[in-house]
Amino acid sequence: MASRSYLTRSPEETIELGRRLASELQPPVLVVLLGDLGAGKTTLTKGIVAGLGAAPEEEVTSPTFTLIHEYGGAKRGAPRVYHVDLYRIENARELETLGLEDLLAERAVVIVEWGEKLGPALRQLAPGRPVVEIHLSAPSDTERRIVVRESGVSRHRNGEAQSQESE
Numbered sequence: 775m776a777s778r779s780y781l782t783r784s785p786e787e788t789i790e791l792g793r794r795l796a797s798e799l800q801p802p803v804l805v806v807l808l809g810d811l812g813a814g815k816t817t818l819t820k821g822i823v824a825g826l827g828a829a830p831e832e833e834v835t836s837p838t839f840t841l842i843h844e845y846g847g848a849k850r851g852a853p854r855v856y857h858v859d860l861y862r863i864e865n866a867r868e869l870e871t872l873g874l875e876d877l878l879a880e881r882a883v884v885i886v887e888w889g890e891k892l893g894p895a896l897r898q899l900a901p902g903r904p905v906v907e908i909h910l911s912a913p914s915d916t917e918r919r920i921v922v923r924e925s926g927v928s929r930h931r932n933g934e935a936q937s938q939e940s941e
């Protein structure tokens with residue numbers, strides 16, 4: 775699978791990267807964010823959602839308690855975006871009650887924080903769907919390593935994805 779690696783040095787740079795990644799996303803697509811607490815998953819999501827035109831970045835907050843936030847849709851003339859946080863999900867049954875399949879059946883961008891919790895459900899969830907997997911980690915307080923892996927995504931603009939380093 776093709777992968778690209780970036781290093782950001784501030785939350786603003788991470789948001790900017792999210793905006794750039796948004797321009798490559800064609801719904802329906804599943805974006806899976808993996809990484810520890812504070813790795814920058816919600817920060818990156820702000821940029822993706824804003825870049826898609828679905829909501830301003832300050833409206834994008836962690837759906838830790840509500841589990842799913844919805845942005846965009848026809849009213850905004852932007853794709854519908856579902857922002858899901860699986861942090862509190864403890865087992866497969868709880869995962870099922872979220873109805874992720876239904877969200878994925880729509881022509882939407884579905885962004886999932888704590889994608890680790892999908893486990894083997896990931897492949898069953900989105901058979902044949904383009905999936906973008908983004909691994910985030912924190913080499914230091916202010917730096918974030920962000921690795922993007924895509925499968926089944928047609929890269930209509932830049933041709934074949936390749937390794938690159940920002941800045």
Ligand code: ADP
Nearest residue numbers: 782783784785788811812813814815816817916
């Ligand atoms: P997560 O959703 O993965 O738990 P958040 O995006 O909510 O993470 O939080 C990331 C935290 O790390 C924020 O407090 C942010 O200010 C801080 N931070 C420091 N440097 C960066 C960076 N380069 N990119 C993103 N966040 C950063």
Ligand code: MG
Nearest residue numbers: 815816836887
């Ligand atoms: Mg978060």
